[in-house]
Structures are given as C-alpha cells and as structure tokens.
Amino acid sequence: MGPSWLWLLGAGVLVCQPFPAHGGKNLVLPQAPSDQLPGPVPAYHKVTPTITSFALRLYKRLAAGDPGNIFFSPVSLSATLALLSLGTQADTQTQILEGLGFNLTETAEADLHRGFQSLLLTLDLPSPKLELKVGTSLFLDKQLKPQQGFLDSIRELYGALAFSGNFTESAEMRRQINEYVRKRTYGRVAGCLQDFSQDTLLVLLNLIFFKAKWKHPFNRYQLQKQGSFLVDERSALRVPMMHQKAMHRFLYDQELSCTVLQIEYSGNALALLILPDPGKMKQVEAALQPETLRKWDQLLQPSLLDLHLPKFSISGTFNLEEILSQIGLPNIFNSEVDFSGITGQLNKTIFRVSHKAAMDMSEKGVEAAAASGILSQPRVLNTTTATHAHFNRPFLLLIWDVTTGSLLFLGKVINPAAG
Structure with missing residues (x-):
C-alpha cells in the first residue's frame, strides 16, 4: 500500500x-x-x-x-x-x-x-x-x-x-x-x-x-449546586444548575412535543435550544429539517422566563x-x-x-430556556408572569451566526458532566 x-x-x-x-x-x-x-x-x-x-x-x-x-x-x-x-x-x-x-x-x-x-x-x-x-x-x-x-x-x-x-x-x-x-x-x-x-x-x-x-448573564450567586439532570428514565445526575428570570423568545411545539428557546449573544449570534418532552427525543430528531427551523423562527414569541439550565x-x-x-x-x-x-x-x-x-457553558456564559406552545402560544408580550423552563433532561443546541444565517455549531447534551 x-x-x-x-x-x-x-x-x-x-x-x-x-x-x-x-x-x-x-x-x-x-x-x-x-x-x-x-x-x-x-x-x-x-x-x-x-x-x-x-x-x-x-x-x-x-x-x-x-x-x-x-x-x-x-x-x-x-x-x-x-x-x-x-x-x-x-x-x-x-x-x-x-x-x-x-x-x-x-x-x-x-x-x-x-x-x-x-x-x-x-x-x-x-x-x-x-x-x-x-x-x-x-x-x-x-x-x-x-x-x-x-x-x-x-x-x-x-x-x-x-x-x-x-x-x-x-x-x-x-x-x-x-x-x-x-x-x-x-x-x-x-x-x-x-x-x-x-x-x-x-x-x-x-x-x-x-x-x-451574553445579553442576559446568569447571576453567579444564584447557582444551585445540587440540581438534578435526568440522563434517561433510570438515571439522574446531580449537576450545578444555573437560574435566572429574563426575557427570551420561546415556544412549545405541541405537534413535536418539545420546547424551543432562543437566547441572544451580544453581537450577531444566537443560540437555539430544543428541549423534547420525556421520551420524545427521537421524534424531535426525526423532524429536524430546515423547514422545521424556519417554522420555529416565525413562531417564537418573547416572554418572561423562570429559567433553570445546567452548567456543562x-x-x-x-x-x-x-x-x-x-x-x-x-x-x-x-x-x-x-x-x-x-x-x-x-x-x-x-x-x-x-x-x-x-x-x-456556565453562569459566566451561555443562557437557555423554554415554554408555551405553537398552537396556543399567545401573540402578546408576556411581562407579568414568569413561565417555568427547566432544562433538566437531554436537549439539543444550535449556535447561529445571524449575519450570514450560518450554523456554526450543532450538538446534543445527554450528560452535562461528561466533559
């Protein structure tokens, strides 16, 4: 050879x-x-x-x-x-x-x-x-x-x-x-x-x-050190869990049974986090198409979130x-x-x-969250009641450059402690 x-x-x-x-x-x-x-x-x-x-x-x-x-x-x-x-x-x-x-x-x-x-x-x-x-x-x-x-x-x-x-x-x-x-x-x-x-x-x-x-940084003094993250139906991890209340664009897709959250960076970049309902990860993955992403982008609505997200x-x-x-x-x-x-x-x-x-991703860096729904998502800005968004199970992550519309990174967090 x-x-x-x-x-x-x-x-x-x-x-x-x-x-x-x-x-x-x-x-x-x-x-x-x-x-x-x-x-x-x-x-x-x-x-x-x-x-x-x-x-x-x-x-x-x-x-x-x-x-x-x-x-x-x-x-x-x-x-x-x-x-x-x-x-x-x-x-x-x-x-x-x-x-x-x-x-x-x-x-x-x-x-x-x-x-x-x-x-x-x-x-x-x-x-x-x-x-x-x-x-x-x-x-x-x-x-x-x-x-x-x-x-x-x-x-x-x-x-x-x-x-x-x-x-x-x-x-x-x-x-x-x-x-x-x-x-x-x-x-x-x-x-x-x-x-x-x-x-x-x-x-x-x-x-x-x-x-x-990040546009809305987490408060490092609100870091919960013993949050539970469900790796699968049988096992859970104790991981540092970040918390904040902030405005983010989000929706709940009732058809695909998942929460979609958009978080902004300072500058022309965004993170999109997708949190499937328990047992729905494969269903959401199968539906991942450019058309699905464009549909979510059109339906995301800003609202006040009570957000919990693991450090990883x-x-x-x-x-x-x-x-x-x-x-x-x-x-x-x-x-x-x-x-x-x-x-x-x-x-x-x-x-x-x-x-x-x-x-x-830590309280010094990234943000994420989710809630509400495609079919029932209100078209008015919610600034009074904070919707609970708890990323305590596997989720997907996409990092976008806004200027070019290019997908810089794509991933799935199954075990936030693996790194």
Whole structure:
C-alpha cells in the first residue's frame, strides 16, 4: 500500500462570557436566494442553506449510532470538504459537492467556492462584541511538491495557509500540529490529532473559535449546586444548575412535543435550544429539517422566563469516514480516487476524516430556556408572569451566526458532566 494522507477536518470551540446588552433580534434562517431580497445577494447565500441541510443529515447519522453527547461544527466540516474538492478531478469534485447537498445544475462549482469565500471572510470580520475566528491550514511532508494552482486557489477562496514539515518524524509532527491547534483555539481543543504514522504525508486542518458575551448573564450567586439532570428514565445526575428570570423568545411545539428557546449573544449570534418532552427525543430528531427551523423562527414569541439550565462542558470527537459515505460521499476514501490536483501524484488515499469540537457553558456564559406552545402560544408580550423552563433532561443546541444565517455549531447534551 502506498503512503496515506490524513485529513483532519476541523477543530472547533465555543466559549461564552457575560455581557449586558439591550434590544433584541430575530434569527433569519438561511433560504435559497430569491428576488425578494433587497439589493445584491451576498455570495454566502449560495452555500448557507445547504450547510444547514448537511448538518442536520450528519447529526441524524451521529445520533443513530452514538447515545452520548454530540457536538460538531457544520461550517468547519462543510468548508473543509468543499476545499478538498479543489484537489480532485472533475468527477470526484462533483461527487463531493453534490454529497454536501449542492445542486450543480442550479449553481456552478465556481460560484459555490466563491460562496464559501464570502462566508469565511464575513465570519472572520472583527467584532467588538464577540470573537469568531475561522482558519484553514495545510501541512505537507517536505517531499511533496504541491501544485501551485491548488495552493493559489485554496489561499484565495478559503484563506488556507500551507506549511511544510518532516513527516518521517511522525511523533514530532503530531506534537507540532496538536500544539498549533491548541494555541489557535486558546487551549480549548487539545490532542485532536491521534492517528498519525510515518505513512501520513498531509494534514488538512480547519479551525473555528467562537467566544461570545451574553445579553442576559446568569447571576453567579444564584447557582444551585445540587440540581438534578435526568440522563434517561433510570438515571439522574446531580449537576450545578444555573437560574435566572429574563426575557427570551420561546415556544412549545405541541405537534413535536418539545420546547424551543432562543437566547441572544451580544453581537450577531444566537443560540437555539430544543428541549423534547420525556421520551420524545427521537421524534424531535426525526423532524429536524430546515423547514422545521424556519417554522420555529416565525413562531417564537418573547416572554418572561423562570429559567433553570445546567452548567456543562461537552466535546465531540468523530472519525467520519463511514458516516460521510452514508450521506452521499462514498468514493473519496477509495484508493482509485484521483487527488493529483493537490500534488500531481496519483494513488494517494484518505484514510481518516476526523473532527473535534468543544463547548463550555456556565453562569459566566451561555443562557437557555423554554415554554408555551405553537398552537396556543399567545401573540402578546408576556411581562407579568414568569413561565417555568427547566432544562433538566437531554436537549439539543444550535449556535447561529445571524449575519450570514450560518450554523456554526450543532450538538446534543445527554450528560452535562461528561466533559
């Protein structure tokens, strides 16, 4: 067997801190570009709806096989796979992009790459109210001679930087790349690169770091240290439980038997938390579609909540080869796939697709809650009676960038103490 190529697709982290703010915002979920949008349509609108659809498909596969916590970055994964397609020949490039969900009869491949370029540049714009950094790096063994056209394309479209190193010193290269990831994520993602041997010649790495301040921070003096969290029907954990009374947009979906809560960051980002009724998690997961998210966004109403939410630290580490092959990317792991667009050499194979993301939520950071209902949700603002919202069982979490409508992180909290 010839040398192998290791592709590390993403390492993400979410850290939140408190910050008082005023005003409110709605999440405008991404839709296909239309004539109704005023002015020029930003190029990222060509890719953000598909990223959301890809994320929900991937989540369902992960949830079907993993009973524990789930956490990953759809933006990180989809951008890196799209970048990967630039190093393949036409048939494989088409397969990768269509596997991500893009319709190439409606949107040209070049326009999709420009869409990712626009998305990454927009996400990376500086903001005084939150910190969001997205970056891609390519590490190659010094014996490889990368194609200049490929390097130029990934730098222009994805802001990717290329580094050369001695991959025959596998332990040292692994240490250097892991240290690079640790520093770029401010210590939040460590030891992400494990499967690394002398056969490894190349590592493609995407990083995403998100640090936000919250509009309504929890009062650290109201932290309940002995709250109960029901992991399943038979077991419960004693975990630190945060508490606050604050205004949030929420609803209760009677059809799907779940509570949906939107929490705002200071800056253009939102968290969406979904709390299924006991025994209804699989029903809610099965219904996760872009249309469901848009329906919830239209029906969420502001109200005063008496909110209880656990402190937690979760992470997700996944080797995704088998799952990706099940959702439309079957051939990129085949030894016959031509990646000569990267180095001009044939018969190099991808043997590992890895992704790691991590998140912390505490009274210094994130907020969440839920209540009321789609069919019965009042259309008037409730500011007198606080609705009780108790996140004391498994729930879903989505982190959105409002400007681009892109899904930065998606996860499920089964065990808040696992991290």
